Amino acid sequence: MFLITCPFCGEREQSEFKAGGEAHIIRPKQPTELSDDEWAEYLFMRKNIKGVQLERWNHANGCRKWFNAVRDTNNDEIKAIYKMGEKPPSI
């Protein structure tokens, strides 16, 4: 059970949050113009890195805000937190 620092509420226990998978996957603006393969790439393909990963998290049992986190999946260390729309910090 790790600790996550919500950028709006501060440090809280993991149980207050919901993981939202890989970050920076942008929904295509014109889905109907994509081929099946291109759409499948957006819809299904996700990385599952052993190491440092950029992830989406939601403070579901708190302020309900979504934000991004840089997490090392080896040891769950959260190296950085940044808001939606911001560029990932270089780590």
Place this chain on the structure above:
Amino acid sequence: MLKNLRVKTSKFIDETTNVSFKFNGKTYYGFKGDTLASALLSNDVHLVGRSFKYHRPRGIMTAGSEEPNAIVQTNDNSAFTEPNVRATEIEIYDGLEASSQNCWPNVDFDIGGINNFLSPLLPAGFYYKTFMWPASFWEKYEYVIRHSAGLGKSPTEPDPDIYDHRYIHCDVLVIGAGITGIMAAKTAAKNNLKTLLLDEKTELGGSTIYQNSDFIKINDQSTSTWLENEITELEKLDNLEIKTRTSVAAYHGYNYLLARENLTDHLSKDDAKNKVRQRLLKIRAKKVIVATGSLERPMVFNNNDRPGIMLSSAIKKYADYYGVATGQKNIFFTNNDTAYESAISLSNKGIKVEAIVDIRENSNSEFTKEAENLGIKIYKNHTVVDTHGYKKLNKISIMELSKDGQSFTNSNKTILDCDCLGMAGGWTPAVHLFTQSGGKLKFRDQDQVFIPNKYPSDQISIGSCNGDFELDEIIKNTSKSLREFLNINQTDFDNLDTKCPKDKIVRNIWLLPSDEVIGKTKPFVDYQNDATANDIKLALREGFRSIEHVKRYTTTGMGTDQGKLGNMHALGIIADTTGIKVGELGTTTFRPPYTPLTFGTMVGRNVGEYFDAFRRTPMNDWHIENKAEFENVGQWKRAWYYPKNDETMHDAVQRESKAARDGAGILDASTLGKIDIQGTDASEFLNRVYTNAWSKLAIGKCRYGLMLNEDGMVYDDGVTTRLDENHYIMTTTTGGAANVLSKLEDYLQTEWPELDVYLSSVTDHYATASVCGPNSKKILNKIIPDLDLSDENFPHMSFKNAKIDNIKCRVMRISFTGEHTYEINVQANFGKSLWEMCMEAGEEFKITPYGTETMHLLRAEKGFIIVGQDTDGTMTPIDLQMDWIVSKKKYDFIGKRSLYRSDTMKEDRKQLVGLITDNPSEVLEEGAQIVANTNATPVEMLGHVTSSYYSPNLNKSIALAVVRGGKNMMGQKLIIAMENKNINVTIVDPVFFDKENVRLNA
């Protein structure tokens, strides 16, 4: 006759307070401060249990939580009973009852003991080898195996004790209050750090607190005297919380630890009454100092498990701490100096030590010289080859070891009489918690121990759990570690004058040789699971290589003690046999909990009605008063049906369903999710999240919407009403409300932040009564006479603001039953009044309250789907034959693109259809499989029944089902294959009742 083996007054035992307890039905006495083990030993009771597989007699082996043998059932035949409790940890109290496990009829005469003689037939893995054929017999074998499996007996009644949870945050957590733990806690607390010190024992001080050797001193004081003073000073410190009888169970990432605090297990049942028994501490520590000490290793030789064979350090503790002689003719068997230390301590108390059998060729420390001075016979370079005595040790045989330690110099065997044998096989650092936290170990070849290497979080290990075994290095290294870890310049322990014996030699032989042929010997490695060195070697011969596989095949280390004593020997024996170094083999994974936890501790207060949170509607009391049965929907308690007199569920649902269509029905619909949507882009937002178009919905109108996932599958549905230009209220399914809100927030915040839309959950803010049936209009007219209910003013799928007296309400004319229906929403606290008002107004029209079951039946008659019942996350709107709700004009909505994937466009996907049975009174089972041809092999499964009811309004059985390609199979005959019959059905349109929607608009 009972002997009293109490030898000397001990300051840790209150000899003025006699405690009476029962063991196996017989009454014994001990003193306050005794454990069950020390009290039994003082009464000369060694035999306390039987082993798991061979039912061999077993005694007390240790004096701590690592005990593998002396595990007992406490308070048998009462609700307080607990199995597998270590006798070495139970503090006795008046009225304690304990009994042996795994034996029948009793521990002295155990029928299962025959397994010991059958043991050549029961090698490692014999279950897998023996019970393989004939395959059809497995069920019979299983019955027998299940009955012989397990150790103690589970309680049969609910646990009457109270348990609790507590969160603790601290700067420094110190685990273990031995000498280094005390040093750490004092240093941390004196440096203004909020410190928590935990120890599983009753007293602080670990093994040092009863260490009075003349050869080991600090500042010229005995170590116990020095440590007592330190503890006295420690207890005065402000920043420190000390908890004894508290065992750390788990060490997770982020320095999050779980510990069990034992509060009343040492008290009599009267004293413990109404008090919290155990508390689970959830600890978040900024820094953790692990000072868990080390565990003494046994020796692995033939028949090393008889009652009377113990760890040398345990014998010393029973003598020095409890004042109990564990034997009158003691022999020690050792590979290092520890046994000498114990032997000297015993001799000084007047307890007879006959001999020390030492596998080393020489040792010249002060301890060995002192033992010789005391006249103890020392057999150097000798090993024990066998032990004798079935229920109690009475003799051992020893032989002289060869140079390589694998055989003997000659065939001479010496027999020595003894009643207690103390094994000293060296020490294993207790690194369990360190590795649980993710720490990596390294192997130190010189003394064959795994010690911490890489710390995964802000923590250190100090003392013997870090591989420091001698007092001088313990003090030196601990104070240095503390200075660095706490970033301070000095500690109280930087300049202590320590004295301890030097030149300690260790000779390590993991498996000692025997003069018997292998196969006739029983050198136990894991006592609790009866795994021997021979089992491990067999596993290796059969091709097992990984330590994790050998562990599971032989069950070594898989008992309730998790192999605290024997795991190192298992590794050593594998290393010796395969030629791979121990350090390269690695260890098995140490998993929480370190010692067993009770279920009570884990669940704390979350039992009974507090097990899970639940939600009740404002009308709940009325439902209870009117004898409703309830069902759980999400967290909600929803009225399921309202049985009258002795009605069965079927009868009640049939009555309610008929009444709702014939006269009037009323449903508590308060649980439906309600999301308030506001903002200038609200319409555009709805366009994007629902499959149909919303821009043109007029103010005051309602529309049904279907929400998809991005993969095109139906996610949720419900009616949304336009309250104003930029204001909507969306309803969702009861169970899906939270997820829908979360999904909508996700899109708003991450994909479409440019949209001006605000979402609020208002589910709990409103209570909703849904009044349906031919008389619903008349009833509503009585309640809200001012409201014009004409079809022109208030048609189906529209909304009106209204007032009942002075209470504002929102009335929607929408229907899930196919009947003319009004849903009346009021502020939640008026919900019950509204309901009662409807019941009163409806009385003359025989208004009938109906529950969720009737609601399901009525909507099935109309062919309306329930998301989650008729869909399962693999159904598109097209599959549901709901093409009409998918906008062709809209450029995009969530899931649109997926509806044109090659897979979602396949013609033979499972599609929603109606089913009617050939026999109209036969009701199908939901989930039943649908096939076309029962003669094919294998039979192709075409689909399954999703909803099925007996319709009282149609007087026949109806069902909804999903069938592969079902859309094009209207009128086709299919078969529902049941266990013992086939039911013939015909595919029909899923709308069974009032296809023309006459009743809706009536």
